């Protein structure tokens with residue numbers, strides 16, 4: 679990639695506007711890096727691919743925004759395909775339910791407030807590494823960055839196709855299904871239908 683073909687240069691290019699990319703954008707921008715984050719969807723937080731349950735201690739550990747909090751959970755009931763149920767309760771809340779679109783929006787506001795630039799509705803489709811930097815095709819434009827952060831979630835297309843990287847060796851497998859359920863103030867219910875979890879179900883990290 680020649681210098682002539684580059685439309686913009688940044689310190690850090692972040693691909694993906696989920697919580698991982700947004701947190702990275704805020705933290706890097708806070709430390710003075712020139713950050714550009716690109717998200718392929720037009721709106722941060724939409725579409726949602728998350729039930730919205732976070733470990734309660736994560737709010738303090740990562741200084742997460744609390745405005746999107748909906749509920750604190752002290753019990754969960756898991757229902758297996760055969761109808762067996764397991765109820766798990768704790769005296770104090772271990773998990774918190776969040777409004778995930780609002781949570782992601784709050785993270786994006788923090789990132790912008792820290793000085794990061796966010797571009798939505800633009801996909802990063804090519805990545806090339808060169809001694810002078812990393813070059814990425816952002817929509818129709820080439821961007822050069824000193825550092826590339828791939829925060830694409832479970833999508834490893836760039837890693838595999840563009841960087842010859844294999845699928846992560848350590849991966850957690852999980853299954854999930856969403857059903858209409860009445861959320862009670864302190865409890866939630868997990869349903870594991872045989873179609874969604876035919877053999878085994880384990881929580882992802």
Ligand SMILES: Cc1cc2nc3c(=O)[nH]c(=O)nc-3n(C[C@H](O)[C@H](O)[C@H](O)COP(=O)(O)OP(=O)(O)OC[C@H]3O[C@@H](n4cnc5c(N)ncnc54)[C@H](O)[C@@H]3O)c2cc1C
Pocket residue numbers: 693694695696697698699700716717718719727728729730731732800801802803829830831832833836854855
């Ligand atoms: C059904 C379901 C339920 C879940 N429930 C929970 C839960 O209760 N609690 C929990 O903690 N986690 C849950 N998860 C996992 C949750 O999605 C992740 O924890 C979280 O979203 C990971 O954040 P991330 O920033 O790494 O990735 P993501 O949130 O997936 O964000 C990645 C972003 O990158 C963008 N992107 C990808 N490729 C490109 C590209 N080439 N160019 C531009 N943009 C790109 C995507 O559009 C996406 O917005 C659930 C997942 C699923 C599928």
